[in-house]
Amino acid sequence: MKAQFFDLKNKVVLVTGAARGIGKEIALALSAQGAHVVFNYRGDDSKAIALKEELEAKGGKATPLKFDITDYAAMTTAIDEFTKNVAPISGLVNNAGISKDTLLLRLKPDEISSIIDTNLKGAMMLTQALSRNFLKAENVSIVNMSSVVGLMGNVSQAAYAASKAGLIGFSKSVAKELASRNVRSNVICPGFIKTDMTETLSDKVKEEYAKSIPLARMAEPSEVADLTCFLLSNASSYITGEVIKIDGGLYI
Ligand code: NAI
Numbered sequence: 001m002k003a004q005f006f007d008l009k010n011k012v013v014l015v016t017g018a019a020r021g022i023g024k025e026i027a028l029a030l031s032a033q034g035a036h037v038v039f040n041y042r043g044d045d046s047k048a049i050a051l052k053e054e055l056e057a058k059g060g061k062a063t064p065l066k067f068d069i070t071d072y073a074a075m076t077t078a079i080d081e082f083t084k085n086v087a088p089i090s091g092l093v094n095n096a097g098i099s100k101d102t103l104l105l106r107l108k109p110d111e112i113s114s115i116i117d118t119n120l121k122g123a124m125m126l127t128q129a130l131s132r133n134f135l136k137a138e139n140v141s142i143v144n145m146s147s148v149v150g151l152m153g154n155v156s157q158a159a160y161a162a163s164k165a166g167l168i169g170f171s172k173s174v175a176k177e178l179a180s181r182n183v184r185s186n187v188i189c190p191g192f193i194k195t196d197m198t199e200t201l202s203d204k205v206k207e208e209y210a211k212s213i214p215l216a217r218m219a220e221p222s223e224v225a226d227l228t229c230f231l232l233s234n235a236s237s238y239i240t241g242e243v244i245k246i247d248g249g250l251y252i
Contacts, residue, residue: 002032002226005233007139009034010060012087013232014079016040016069016126017096019047021195022145025221026093026228027051031058033229038082038089040096042068069096069122070114076129083133090137091232092130094123094167095145099197101156112159119163124170131178140183141232144171148189148247164189168243175241184240186231191247192218214249 013030017023018039027037037055041048041064048064055062065082067074083089097119100111123144134140149157150164167187174185192198192209198218201209210216227246230236245251 002029003230003235005033005229005235007234008229008232010036011091011139011232012036012038012089012137013091013093014038014040014065014089014126014130015093015095016122019043019051021197022190022193022221022224023093023095024051025225026095027055027062028058029222029225029229030091030232031055031060031062033233034060035091035232036061036063036087038063038065040065040067040069042066069126070117072125072129075126079126079129079133083130088133088137089130090134090140092127092140092142093145093228093232094126094142096122097145097163099157099160101160103156104158107159115159116163116166119160120166120170123167127170127174134178134183135181138182139234139237140178140181141236142171142174142183142185143228143231144168144185144187146171146187146189146243148191148245148251151189151243151245152251171243172241179240184231184236186236186239186241187243188224188227188231189243189245189247189251190219190224191245191250193221193224194218195221212250213247214252217248219246219248 018027019041052062146167147164
């Protein structure tokens with residue numbers, strides 16, 4: 001039985017990178033709460049149409065918004081059109097992200113750029129583009145998807161960890177800067193979640209990881225989605241600038 005957050009009904013929430021994985025699960029969980037989910041994607045339009053139908057079947061409205069998070073002109077046009085013609089956005093989930101596992105010695109400048117541009121600059125630019133709109137919306141909540149790797153570091157993930165650590169400093173700054181406007185900003189740090197991003201790991205590596213997790217398993221994306229719904233809802237109305245790990249105890 002899922003917790004019901006009644007104030008999420010009709011709340012307009014933008015979720016980036018929502019075509020699959022954690023983002024898609026967040027979109028589904030929000031739809032089940034009756035939210036109007038504005039889901040960002042950058043690939044196949046037919047898949048976006050199918051996702052819109054899947055989300056609306058759960059309840060609430062769904063609007064696809066196509067842009068690449070690193071294409072700031074396209075992103076600004078898409079959100080300006082939506083907020084002008086449809087409604088102010090009062091929830092933002094900066095979820096889109098990429099990883100590229102390479103030892104620091106082999107990391108190429110363009111790989112560093114694409115990881116930072118997607119995971120950190122993309123979230124910063126989108127939040128900035130929406131900040132004027134946030135002043136018109138009520139009970140705004142921003143959720144930034146970081147990673148435990150942003151707190152702990154990891155072998156072969158120097159650029160990814162740096163981008164995710166940067167997101168934490170960014171989120172805390174937004175929390176301070178926009179608090180007077182009743183805008184909250186929090187970070188989720190997932191551990192190992194079953195998605196396409198982690199699917200590429202071998203069974204042996206997954207078993208090794210599971211040994212370092214006290215709860216001895218990877219998480220379902222729906223578990224991250226449930227936490228995201230809580231942080232978007234008024235049930236977390238006094239929580240801002242916070243960093244919440246969801247990692248089965250990996251960090252302990
Ligand atoms: P995923 O690879 O399954 O999904 C990522 C989504 O982001 C995809 O839909 C992709 O198209 C989208 N995306 C990537 N670059 C984009 C761009 N430039 N513009 C628009 N969309 C873009 O990954 P997953 O596992 O669902 O991860 C979601 C978030 O959670 C990421 O930020 C990731 O770093 C973070 N995370 C995931 C963990 C895991 O174990 N799966 C652990 C910790 C954090």
